[in-house]
Amino acid sequence: MQIYQNTKIAGNQTLYIxxxxxxxxxxxxxxxxxxxxxxxxxxxxxLHEHNLTxxxxVKITIYITDVSYLSGVRSKLAEFVGESKPTSTLVVVAGLIDPAFKVEIDGIAAF
Incomplete structure (x- = not known):
């Protein structure tokens, strides 16, 4: 069985953010x-509210409203995830719930 570089095996319990x-x-x-x-x-x-880090x-989804924001988001994400590198999906969307919002992120944690 081949395991792809960007895959993670989830634990028995999950937290959906x-x-x-x-x-x-x-x-x-x-x-x-x-x-x-x-x-x-x-x-x-x-994460901390559930004693997690x-x-x-194991998975994050990033929504941005303009592709030009990609480098700024990537730099902050790289600092945030460090070596853990959860799987991720990036989606460029037409807009978010508030026109001032440029980014929104959701996540799944396993423990």
């Missing part, structure tokens, strides 16, 4: 790096 948006205390930053940081902070909080993430 719904799409996290880039606002905090009714504030949404303008640049993509800051928005991505807000989103990743929310994912970290959700980024190492438990």
């Amino acid at each position: 719904s799409g996290q948006t880039p606002n905090k205390d009714e504030y949404t930053p303008q640049n993509i790096e800051d928005q991505t940081e807000f989103v990743l902070e929310k994912i970290t909080t959700a 980024v190492e438990n993430l």
Whole structure:
């Protein structure tokens, strides 16, 4: 059986983290790096609430509203995931729930 480089075997239990948006205390930053940081902070909080870490993430889906945001998102994601490298899907969408939002990320963690 061949295991592909970007696959992960999930554990018996999973945590599904719904799409996290880039606002905090009714504030949404303008640049993509800051928005991505807000989103990743929310994912970290959700993981920690269940005694999990980024190492438990097995899948993330990233939604961006413009392909030009890709490099900013990738740089923040690389810092966030480190060596864990969950599988990921990136989708460029026409818009998100708030026109100010440039990025949204959801995830699945296994433990």
